[in-house]
Amino acid sequence: MIHAVVGVAVSLPSLPTFRAVRPFAAVILLLAAAVSTASASSRWATLEAIHKLENPLNSPKPGRHGELGAYQFRSMTWRMHTSIPFSRAINRETSDAVAVLHYEWIKKGLEAARKPATPYNIALAWNGGLSAAISGRAPRAARDYAQRASNLAASYDLTRRQQELYAEQQRKRQLLAADLSVSAAVGAQ
Numbered sequence: 001m002i003h004a005v006v007g008v009a010v011s012l013p014s015l016p017t018f019r020a021v022r023p024f025a026a027v028i029l030l031l032a033a034a035v036s037t038a039s040a041s042s043r044w045a046t047l048e049a050i051h052k053l054e055n056p057l058n059s060p061k062p063g064r065h066g067e068l069g070a071y072q073f074r075s076m077t078w079r080m081h082t083s084i085p086f087s088r089a090i091n092r093e094t095s096d097a098v099a100v101l102h103y104e105w106i107k108k109g110l111e112a113a114r115k116p117a118t119p120y121n122i123a124l125a126w127n128g129g130l131s132a133a134i135s136g137r138a139p140r141a142a143r144d145y146a147q148r149a150s151n152l153a154a155s156y157d158l159t160r161r162q163q164e165l166y167a168e169q170q171r172k173r174q175l176l177a178a179d180l181s182v183s184a185a186v187g188a189q
Contacts, residue, residue, distance in 0.1 A: 049152035123149030
């Protein structure tokens with residue numbers, strides 16, 4: 001569940017005309033403008049962890065406080081980042097795009113307050129609010145949530161790195177096999 005967040009807003013380009021004609025395309029352009037200094041894999045892992053905690057079954061039903069979508073956005077949080085109707089939060093692709101914008105907004109707010117933008121702090125601000133995360137006054141439930149999200153994100157990062165390492169080993173084996181077969185063919189001549 002996302003609570004109201006108060007803090008430094010991220011300045012993103014305004015595209016009112018384009019937004020009215022093609023709202024999803026405008027979100028994509030805004031995503032390009034919100035370039036992250038954190039690694040994309042860490043952001044992916046953190047957002048996937050938040051998704052698994054918020055709405056693991058992708059239920060289209062609203063939460064107790066009207067939250068919608070994969071990340072259980074509240075209407076006010078959704079409207080901070082897009083003019084796309086809040087009802088579209090149940091669309092995973094749209095929800096993912098807005099989640100990246102919200103992640104970047106939280107990250108910039110943490111950095112402006114000289115707090116590290118770790119998966120724990122991102123999840124803490126996501127669940128308990130940016131001001132609470134910065135001031136150290138997040139409720140116990142939000143701190144527990146952040147710890148679970150941080151653990152999941154670390155697990156996703158590790159799994160992804162293992163998969164990348166395995167794929168790299170497979171490519172090297174294929175290259176070695178190709179080199180050996182070329183060497184054998186040249187030696188046979």
